[in-house]
Amino acid sequence: MRLLVMYDTYYGNTELVAQAIAKAIEERGHQVECRRQSDSGEEDFMGVPVWVLGSPTRWGRPTFRFRTLILNAVKEAGVDHDFVVFDTRFAKVHAGASDRLHRALTRKGLRALMPPQHFTVEGRRLAAGEEERAREVGRAIASLLRP
Numbered sequence: 001m002r003l004l005v006m007y008d009t010y011y012g013n014t015e016l017v018a019q020a021i022a023k024a025i026e027e028r029g030h031q032v033e034c035r036r037q038s039d040s041g042e043e044d045f046m047g048v049p050v051w052v053l054g055s056p057t058r059w060g061r062p063t064f065r066f067r068t069l070i071l072n073a074v075k076e077a078g079v080d081h082d083f084v085v086f087d088t089r090f091a092k093v094h095a096g097a098s099d100r101l102h103r104a105l106t107r108k109g110l111r112a113l114m115p116p117q118h119f120t121v122e123g124r125r126l127a128a129g130e131e132e133r134a135r136e137v138g139r140a141i142a143s144l145l146r147p
């Protein structure tokens with residue numbers, strides 16, 4: 001199965017999570033492309049059945065540029081896609097970026113493979129154990145895919 005892991009990042013934490021998820025899915029025999037928002041466009045979503053989408057939380061939302069890319073991708077590539085959204089965020093601040101994106105994509109008719117996934121950042125670094133948890137999420141996603 002082909003998957004796209006698309007992420008935005010400022011300090012590299014969401015990138016670490018995205019790469020850990022991508023690697024775990026790839027290790028289960030799937031074809032995964034892992035791309036950063038700033039190097040990507042709507043065309044990267046075309047023809048890829050499963051999207052894994054991750055953004056840092058900024059003021060309770062995904063970054064504007066990430067949300068714009070995803071909504072444009074839906075316009076271009078259509079709603080016939082499975083997806084998983086994840087975010088990175090501080091432990092004590094509520095409203096993860098992925099909850100809003102999850103709702104927006106579900107409302108448009110895309111199919112969620114699992115609930116939004118959250119990963120905790122402490123200061124400027126991913127909290128202990130979160131990279132391993134990202135690999136677990138990758139394995140869980142892989143287990144939901146057709147071979």
Ligand SMILES: Cc1cc2nc3c(=O)[nH]c(=O)nc-3n(C[C@H](O)[C@H](O)[C@H](O)COP(=O)(O)O)c2cc1C
Nearest residue numbers: 009010011012013014056057059060088089090093
């Ligand atoms: C301007 C700004 C706003 C933020 N707003 C939130 C927020 O509303 N909720 C939260 O949990 N974390 C918030 N954070 C923490 C970020 O989510 C955290 O820095 C991010 O996960 C780091 O990801 P990155 O390393 O991929 O850039 C904010 C950080 C900044 C710099």
